[in-house]
Amino acid sequence: MERFNVYASRLITKKEYFSPGHRACQGCAEALAVRLVAKALGQNVIVSSATGCMEIVSSPLPFTNWRVPWIHVAFENTSAVASGVEGGTKALIRKGKLPDKGTVFLGMGGDGATTDIGLQSLSGAFERGHNFLYVCYDNEAYMNTGIQRSSSTPFGAATTTSPAGKLKPGQITWKKNMGEIAVAHNIPYVATACSSYPFDLIQKVKKAARIHGPAYVHVLSVCPTGWRVPPNKAIWIGRLAVETGVFPLYEVENGKYRITVDVPELKPVLNYLKPQGRFRHLTPERVDQIQERVTREYNQLKAKTAL
Amino acid sequence: MGERVGIEVSLAAAEAVKMANVDVVAAYPITPQTHIVEHLSELVANGELDAEFIPVESEHSAMSVCCGSSAVGARTFTCTSSQGLALMNEIVFIAPAMRLPIVMILANRSLSGPLSIWNDHTDVMSVRDSGWIQVFTENGQEAFDHVMFCFRVAESPSVSLPIMMNMDGFVLTHVIEPIEFWDQETVKQYLPDFEPVNRLHPDNPVTMGAFGMPGIFTEAKKAQDQALINSKAEILKAWKDMGDLVGRYYKPVETYHVEGAETVFLSMGSVGETISLAVDQLRAQGKPVGQVKLRLWRPFPFEEFREAVRGVKQMIVIDRAITYGGVGGPVANEIRSVLYLEENMPTITNFLCGLAGRDVTAEDYMAMFEKTEQMVKDRVRQEDYIIYGVRE
Amino acid sequence: MAKSELELGWKDLEVGCVVSEPGNASQYRTGDWRSVRPVWDTEKCIQCGVCYIFCPDMAIKKTEDGYFEANLYYCKGCGICAQECITGCITMVEEEE
Numbered sequence: 101m102e103r104f105n106v107y108a109s110r111l112i113t114k115k116e117y118f119s120p121g122h123r124a125c126q127g128c129a130e131a132l133a134v135r136l137v138a139k140a141l142g143q144n145v146i147v148s149s150a151t152g153c154m155e156i157v158s159s160p161l162p163f164t165n166w167r168v169p170w171i172h173v174a175f176e177n178t179s180a181v182a183s184g185v186e187g188g189t190k191a192l193i194r195k196g197k198l199p200d201k202g203t204v205f206l207g208m209g210g211d212g213a214t215t216d217i218g219l220q221s222l223s224g225a226f227e228r229g230h231n232f233l234y235v236c237y238d239n240e241a242y243m244n245t246g247i248q249r250s251s252s253t254p255f256g257a258a259t260t261t262s263p264a265g266k267l268k269p270g271q272i273t274w275k276k277n278m279g280e281i282a283v284a285h286n287i288p289y290v291a292t293a294c295s296s297y298p299f300d301l302i303q304k305v306k307k308a309a310r311i312h313g314p315a316y317v318h319v320l321s322v323c324p325t326g327w328r329v330p331p332n333k334a335i336w337i338g339r340l341a342v343e344t345g346v347f348p349l350y351e352v353e354n355g356k357y358r359i360t361v362d363v364p365e366l367k368p369v370l371n372y373l374k375p376q377g378r379f380r381h382l383t384p385e386r387v388d389q390i391q392e393r394v395t396r397e398y399n400q401l402k403a404k405t406a407l
Numbered sequence: 408m409g410e411r412v413g414i415e416v417s418l419a420a421a422e423a424v425k426m427a428n429v430d431v432v433a434a435y436p437i438t439p440q441t442h443i444v445e446h447l448s449e450l451v452a453n454g455e456l457d458a459e460f461i462p463v464e465s466e467h468s469a470m471s472v473c474c475g476s477s478a479v480g481a482r483t484f485t486c487t488s489s490q491g492l493a494l495m496n497e498i499v500f501i502a503p504a505m506r507l508p509i510v511m512i513l514a515n516r517s518l519s520g521p522l523s524i525w526n527d528h529t530d531v532m533s534v535r536d537s538g539w540i541q542v543f544t545e546n547g548q549e550a551f552d553h554v555m556f557c558f559r560v561a562e563s564p565s566v567s568l569p570i571m572m573n574m575d576g577f578v579l580t581h582v583i584e585p586i587e588f589w590d591q592e593t594v595k596q597y598l599p600d601f602e603p604v605n606r607l608h609p610d611n612p613v614t615m616g617a618f619g620m621p622g623i624f625t626e627a628k629k630a631q632d633q634a635l636i637n638s639k640a641e642i643l644k645a646w647k648d649m650g651d652l653v654g655r656y657y658k659p660v661e662t663y664h665v666e667g668a669e670t671v672f673l674s675m676g677s678v679g680e681t682i683s684l685a686v687d688q689l690r691a692q693g694k695p696v697g698q699v700k701l702r703l704w705r706p707f708p709f710e711e712f713r714e715a716v717r718g719v720k721q722m723i724v725i726d727r728a729i730t731y732g733g734v735g736g737p738v739a740n741e742i743r744s745v746l747y748l749e750e751n752m753p754t755i756t757n758f759l760c761g762l763a764g765r766d767v768t769a770e771d772y773m774a775m776f777e778k779t780e781q782m783v784k785d786r787v788r789q790e791d792y793i794i795y796g797v798r799e
Numbered sequence: 800m801a802k803s804e805l806e807l808g809w810k811d812l813e814v815g816c817v818v819s820e821p822g823n824a825s826q827y828r829t830g831d832w833r834s835v836r837p838v839w840d841t842e843k844c845i846q847c848g849v850c851y852i853f854c855p856d857m858a859i860k861k862t863e864d865g866y867f868e869a870n871l872y873y874c875k876g877c878g879i880c881a882q883e884c885i886t887g888c889i890t891m892v893e894e895e896e
């Protein structure tokens with residue numbers, strides 16, 4: 101549990117802007133993340149969504165789980181659609197056709213939609229400086245289409261297109277660092293979050309929504325189905341990702357780094373890898389390789405916070 | 408009435424978009440559309456046009472931005488050509504399904520490969536089945552007038568479909584022509600403010616772009632098809648109202664010297680003016696030749712077309728695009744189908760010419776006429792197509 | 800309201816297949832999915848609300864006396880609430896046939 105008052109749950113709005121009855125798997129921490137982001141943002145938001153798990157489970161014609169305005173166009177263009185929503189609204193307000201309500205423009209997509217096919221449109225939207233918030237729900241593979249690898253799949257993870265076989269040990273490349281890519285665009289706010297730390301996530305999303313200009317939040321979204329963990333362990337494994345340094349929770353405000361959930365002594369990565377079926381083929385040597393890199397990158401991050 | 412100026416047609420089109428008081432322009436530069444977009448960005452930079460000019464990083468994003476801005480109720484414009492259209496192809500099919508009234512000028516240019524920046528209709532023919540309303544303009548005046556027409560028709564609540572206005576690249580976009588501008592008061596009378604059928608807004612939360620299971624998809628497509636078919640009523644009304652205001656009445660099918668014509672040329676776009684020269688010369692020789700120009704491509708104007716060619720014995724269909732290994736150019740394909748069940752269906756020859764900007768003169772069209780006459784005489788089967796002027 | 804898309808004809812669809820009734824998917828009974836369900840021991844429950852916060856299906860509600868219980872219409876039986884409960888007062892029990 102985060103070091104917050106255990107009763108902090110009561111401070112969160114009881115309203116659900118993302119309705120129950122959605123068709124996500126049991127124990128989907130991504131659905132939880134969407135629920136929390138929706139609570140953080142409230143009613144005054146327009147959501148542009150990519151194709152993916154969250155889009156499919158929440159919008160089977162003629163039904164919708166969305167209680168806020170929501171648009172889905174295609175897979176790789178969320179940021180472009182959000183740019184149009186933002187730009188169109190901006191023009192209409194300036195020309196006196198709509199009142200200015202300070203609506204938040206949210207773009208949401210999975211890791212595939214963000215780090216792979218949607219990277220171009222995201223980069224374009226960042227560069228143009230649109231006043232929007234992009235939240236990436238990272239379940240570390242193309243889960244909706246059946247667990248295929250993405251550039252966000254961690255080293256050594258088995259997916260259907262990076263299976264562990266006689267020759268290859270699962271994913272052979274390292275996870276693309278989207279946080280750093282966002283920071284390199286010089287946008288005012290970048291953060292990482294995880295649905296296992298709900299208050300940290302909600303605070304960051306609220307902060308990001310108040311930013312004028314582009315903001316990016318990268319949410320680690322545990323997928324029990326794809327990661328091969330029991331559904332009830334979804335929150336527990338997300339917590340381990342943070343406690344082992346595999347997924348540090350930090351924010352970068354105008355280039356200034358700050359770790360928001362401090363872990364004074366990192367637990368061994370094996371604690372995180374072992375319970376997941378997608379890592380069960382890893383040899384001790386591979387685990388050491390992962391440990392070395394995680395430790396190194398965590399120290400690099402800590403060094404940045406001192407700047 | 409407005410003033411009459413000699414102006415590059417691209418700039419006139421951009422001026423028309425400005426007069427239509429567009430809210431969002433999202434475009435990516437591609438030859439030969441560039442002058443339109445450059446002029447629009449200049450107008451925005453000078454404060455002459457109050458719009459968001461969104462310089463997107465690709466055409467795919469251009470059409471995506473347009474979907475977003477149209478969905479919040481902003482009057483939206485983009486333009487592209489050829490490869491740009493090909494790149495945004497995915498979203499081009501989605502926009503009409505979502506009934507978003509985006510206006511796009513297509514500066515017709517050949518699709519690669521090989522790479523070509525020059526004019527033909529391979530780009531527009533690649534999106535024939537996309538569900539957009541599609542019209543063709545032939546000269547500068549038509550281009551200017553049809554910008555107003557496009558916003559008016561697309562945004563009509565009973566239509567709410569995106570519309571593609573075709574202008575031949577270079578051949579039309581880059582020429583200077585005398586164009587009579589409308590005055591702003593006339594624009595105001597013709598073009599009401601945009602009131603979207605559905606709008607993304609927190610006060611009334613709707614979901615746009617839900618996915619379709621097999622059990623509902625057919626119904627969604629039927630609804631979309633019917634919407635395109637039904638749009639014809641608004642299209643005809645918009646042309647009539649324009650004529651009443653500015654004195655130029657446009658029709659889905661334009662005709663030239665069809666009275667008593669036994670042979671008729673059919674074309675789309677700017678080649679029509681050159682063909683008219685050939686028709687004049689052939690008529691001077693006593694040949695009963697006429698010309699039909701298709702202005703409205705989608706929804707296809709069945710009644711007007713069949714009426715225009717009634718009694719014609721021979722049609723020469725000019726195609727400016729190719730369908731490899733198929734039955735001919737896309738236009739001839741359509742025309743043969745449209746006339747298939749007609750009593751005394753005319754025989755139809757099909758010439759593919761002017762590919763990637765190759766010049767086609769009045770003499771060439773006269774040669775096509777002679778070739779056609781010969782084929783009729785020799786009773787040659789005419790379902791084939793001829794790529795005109797290819798060097799062996 | 801239609802229970803499934805198969806009940807709609809093409810004229811019933813809204814323009815552009817827009818869905819204008821917010822959250823109407825909440826008529827779908829995801830509770831049919833589960834094979835176990837959570838049961839609270841109110842002796843041990845400290846009413847902290849952690850279970851409520853972590854439910855991905857918004858399927859936990861407060862009772863009149865301030866304790867928590869599953870909304871069985873939606874609860875998929877994932878067990879996250881039982882796993883995360885601070886005092887361990889939630890047990891997952893088998894659904895009878």
